[in-house]
Amino acid sequence: MGTSASATSQAAPLAPTHQADHQGNSMAEHRRSLQSVNIRNSKAKSIITNKVAPVVITNNCREEFQIHDKIQSSNYSLGRISDLLPEHYLVLGEFFMIQDVYNRADVLNTTKSHGAPNFRKVKGNYPLFGMGQPSLNGFKQVLQRLQIDGCEEVIFICVREEPVVFFRSDGDFIPYTPRRRENLHENLHDLDRELSAEQIELSIQKELCDFAKLSENMFYVYNDIEHFKDEPQQVQILSEEDIHVTEEVYKRPLFTQPLHRYYRLPLPMEGAPLEETFDSFVNILRETPNLSVMRDSSRPLPALLFSCQVGVGRTNLGLILGALVLHHLQGASKSPRQEMQKSEHKLDFQVIQLLISRLPKGQQFLDEVDDAIAMCSEMHNIKDAVYENKLKLEGIGKDFQFQGSSTKGYFKQRTLQSLERYVYLLVFNAYLHDQYSQAFPLSFSQWMCMNAWIYRLMASMDTSELSAPANLITSGIRVLVSSDFLTTDLLSTAKEMKVANFRRVSKMALYGMGQPNSEAITVVMSYLTDQRRGHSTILWLNLQEELALEANGQMFTPREPGCLEQPIPVCVQHPQQLQEMELALQQDVLGCEKWLEVFDRLLEAMKSSLAEDPTCAFIFNCHDGKDRTTAAMVIATLTLWHINGFPECEEDEIVSVPDAKYTKGEFEVVMRVVRVLPDGHCVKREVDAALDVVSETMTPMHYHLREIIISTYRQIKMAKSEADAQWLRLRSLQYLERYIYLILFNCYLHLEKKDSWRRSFSQWMYQVAARAGIYAILNHLGFSEFENPDDSPMTRLRFRWLPHSVQSIPMRGELI
Numbered sequence: 001m002g003t004s005a006s007a008t009s010q011a012a013p014l015a016p017t018h019q020a021d022h023q024g025n026s027m028a029e030h031r032r033s034l035q036s037v038n039i040r041n042s043k044a045k046s047i048i049t050n051k052v053a054p055v056v057i058t059n060n061c062r063e064e065f066q067i068h069d070k071i072q073s074s075n076y077s078l079g080r081i082s083d084l085l086p087e088h089y090l091v092l093g094e095f096f097m098i099q100d101v102y103n104r105a106d107v108l109n110t111t112k113s114h115g116a117p118n119f120r121k122v123k124g125n126y127p128l129f130g131m132g133q134p135s136l137n138g139f140k141q142v143l144q145r146l147q148i149d150g151c152e153e154v155i156f157i158c159v160r161e162e163p164v165v166f167f168r169s170d171g172d173f174i175p176y177t178p179r180r181r182e183n184l185h186e187n188l189h190d191l192d193r194e195l196s197a198e199q200i201e202l203s204i205q206k207e208l209c210d211f212a213k214l215s216e217n218m219f220y221v222y223n224d225i226e227h228f229k230d231e232p233q234q235v236q237i238l239s240e241e242d243i244h245v246t247e248e249v250y251k252r253p254l255f256t257q258p259l260h261r262y263y264r265l266p267l268p269m270e271g272a273p274l275e276e277t278f279d280s281f282v283n284i285l286r287e288t289p290n291l292s293v294m295r296d297s298s299r300p301l302p303a304l305l306f307s308c309q310v311g312v313g314r315t316n317l318g319l320i321l322g323a324l325v326l327h328h329l330q331g332a333s334k335s336p337r338q339e340m341q342k343s344e345h346k347l348d349f350q351v352i353q354l355l356i357s358r359l360p361k362g363q364q365f366l367d368e369v370d371d372a373i374a375m376c377s378e379m380h381n382i383k384d385a386v387y388e389n390k391l392k393l394e395g396i397g398k399d400f401q402f403q404g405s406s407t408k409g410y411f412k413q414r415t416l417q418s419l420e421r422y423v424y425l426l427v428f429n430a431y432l433h434d435q436y437s438q439a440f441p442l443s444f445s446q447w448m449c450m451n452a453w454i455y456r457l458m459a460s461m462d463t464s465e466l467s468a469p470a471n472l473i474t475s476g477i478r479v480l481v482s483s484d485f486l487t488t489d490l491l492s493t494a495k496e497m498k499v500a501n502f503r504r505v506s507k508m509a510l511y512g513m514g515q516p517n518s519e520a521i522t523v524v525m526s527y528l529t530d531q532r533r534g535h536s537t538i539l540w541l542n543l544q545e546e547l548a549l550e551a552n553g554q555m556f557t558p559r560e561p562g563c564l565e566q567p568i569p570v571c572v573q574h575p576q577q578l579q580e581m582e583l584a585l586q587q588d589v590l591g592c593e594k595w596l597e598v599f600d601r602l603l604e605a606m607k608s609s610l611a612e613d614p615t616c617a618f619i620f621n622c623h624d625g626k627d628r629t630t631a632a633m634v635i636a637t638l639t640l641w642h643i644n645g646f647p648e649c650e651e652d653e654i655v656s657v658p659d660a661k662y663t664k665g666e667f668e669v670v671m672r673v674v675r676v677l678p679d680g681h682c683v684k685r686e687v688d689a690a691l692d693v694v695s696e697t698m699t700p701m702h703y704h705l706r707e708i709i710i711s712t713y714r715q716i717k718m719a720k721s722e723a724d725a726q727w728l729r730l731r732s733l734q735y736l737e738r739y740i741y742l743i744l745f746n747c748y749l750h751l752e753k754k755d756s757w758r759r760s761f762s763q764w765m766y767q768v769a770a771r772a773g774i775y776a777i778l779n780h781l782g783f784s785e786f787e788n789p790d791d792s793p794m795t796r797l798r799f800r801w802l803p804h805s806v807q808s809i810p811m812r813g814e815l816i
Contacts (some may be wrong), residue, residue, distance in 0.1 A: 095178035115141025118311035132311035161266030212237035272424035501625035
């Protein structure tokens with residue numbers, strides 16, 4: 001009997017744009033399959049067709065086997081770039097294969113002499129090299145060149161995140177990349193975060209083999225996408241051996257040179273890499289004995305070779321990371337200061353100044369980063385990019401016709417991305433100083449969670465760094481909206497008290513309300529100081545972080561025209577900044593979704609007021625008297641209970657509603673925190689009691705700080721758009737995080753009470769809670785009961801703590 005060999009057809013991972021027609025009788029299909037069968041070395045003596053599959057009899061008549069290699073063309077998509085060009089199969093359902101590097105990209109003209117475009121060594125003595133994408137023979141030439149230059153050990157790091165495949169051509173393998181018809185000049189990014197670039201390349205390789213079998217062993221590619229002269233080009237594909245993936249090109253030559261190693265470290269085109277990417281880079285350092293602080297100093301340092309498409313942006317970032325590493329190994333004495341021309345531009349961003357003031361030896365760390373940037377600046381200077389993007393943004397801001405335009409948004413995004421990249425280099429250098437000598441006991445991700453205050457500082461980069469205060473009110477892209485429009489007086493107090501949602505916590509001198517105007521302030525003060533209440537001391541805390549202006553007896557706040565109900569985020573480090581921006585009432589800030597450690601100021605203000613007058617009354621307000629006011633009232637309630645004594649604890653309430661444990665705040669992530677805290681269950685019960693007491697005053701609002709978590713999350717399924725769904729997901733996470741912070745604050749009150757809370761809450765969070773792993777939990781915040789938290793970037797501190805509006809929330813694959 002013969003042997004049956006089969007090959008399963010590969011379906012396109014992405015939905016096809018339109019399906020290929022699949023016609024023809026069975027014998028025609030067999031003839032087509034015969035054309036697709038590649039039998040090497042003339043093994044076939046004869047091929048017998050039948051209704052099942054072709055039968056092959058070998059030359060020596062000793063073997064007979066049936067070939068089940070029928071490819072279903074209906075699984076794949078057809079398309080053309082233009083009506084004048086032929087139709088052919090599309091990779092991954094929608095992409096065309098374009099030659100990777102065009103000739104003009106080789107600015108340094110090194111392809112012929114060195115084997116790769118823009119090949120270069122950094123200034124100074126460090127063995128750091130960068131280049132663009134070489135062909136297979138070009139890569140071999142690069143390795144030979146490094147060997148001639150005396151590089152015994154080479155660590156080659158490909159920093160490309162997009163898939164690349166190589167087609168056989170004239171004794172070489174030439175790189176091609178899949179691209180969209182709409183933008184043939186741009187490579188794919190964030191194609192599928194579930195799959196690595198290597199996995200996507202393998203899928204493309206298998207698809208290309210199928211396409212060739214369906215097209216007489218040929219496939220169309222494009223070399224000239226400017227004029228399309230003689231395009232498309234046909235390449236012959238007889239088997240997978242005619243197509244290489246990146247790993248095949250870079251790893252195979254290394255077998256003859258055992259001291260060389262290859263890694264793929266995908267870096268983003270713009271902005272800073274994710275923490276996991278830094279972790280992968282650190283793992284490379286860990287795996288390389290010759291990059292350890294314990295290395296044999298008699299051996300030469302390994303050469304670090306970085307490569308992206310054209311050898312500029314991402315390669316430059318990789319070179320700077322390499323320069324910082326080698327600086328830590330060889331020290332500043334070997335760095336080529338005399339040869340480097342540093343950028344003349346001083347970046348006076350507040351976030352940078354705050355970082356270097358809080359980091360130990362912060363100015364030294366910054367100088368080292370600037371040295372590394374200057375060393376690697378032959379083709380691109382990261383520092384200059386920040387400065388130039390900001391200049392363009394400021395120029396557009398002064399031109400009224402561009403206010404609110406996509407041009408302004410584009411340059412604001414570019415400025416933020418280049419600034420973020422620069423800041424992360426400074427932070428990574430601080431990490432190297434702290435961890436390199438210890439052989440990296442902490443990954444970069446872990447170290448960042450231990451120093452989560454850095455995320456707080458970086459969250460201020462958007463509005464405080466790039467928005468002029470006057471623009472929030474006077475520019476043509478903002479409107480002033482009355483508080484009467486924004487605030488619903490659910491408690492019906494505006495008629496009597498002249499302010500929305502005025503209320504008091506039962507049996508306590510704690511009051512809350514919406515944003516008052518001058519008349520309302522007078523009425524409220526008269527109410528609190530009358531004979532019945534008789535408060536001689538009153539502490540009033542305004543929790544509103546957005547700007548507020550009074551005009552004609554009404555309160556107004558600036559809003560985006562297309563999103564009147566969403567406040568414009570104004571991230572500030574100190575209340576004085578808000579005063580300067582609005583020249584109105586003195587304000588303090590309690591951003592429930594961002595600056596939660598401002599609990600410090602609230603607690604200190606309450607302690608000082610109670611020390612002067614134990615009967616002091618406390619008033620809180622935000623724009624509507626709901627979210628932030630309620631959070632502050634809960635904090636004040638817990639504080640007063642710790643000072644004056646807790647009320648009798650009631651038994652846990654029996655809640656007879658579906659998913660009652662979620663209404664009670666018993667989410668998996670919350671219970672993880674509770675299990676870590678000393679006497680955590682009791683701490684949570686006290687917070688729940690405070691929430692219930694405060695919420696009793698808000699019954700008409702149907703608002704409870706704990707219950708709103710699950711109610712907001714459930715609204716995601718009913719969202720009218722993806723943007724609305726992402727906004728609801730963010731809000732539910734912010735409510736969840738705020739609830740956890742209230743539990744942490746109550747734990748802090750218990751543990752630090754013996755010292756009269758001399759250590760602030762923020763200090764306690766970074767000195768105590770961080771070491772117990774709290775920020776690691778908050779850095780993976782999500783509703784794991786219902787979904788994978790990794791599916792949304794908002795589960796991370798880095799993205800959740802940024803100022804957001806509905807339009808600014810990054811979707812998956814749209815991270816900065």
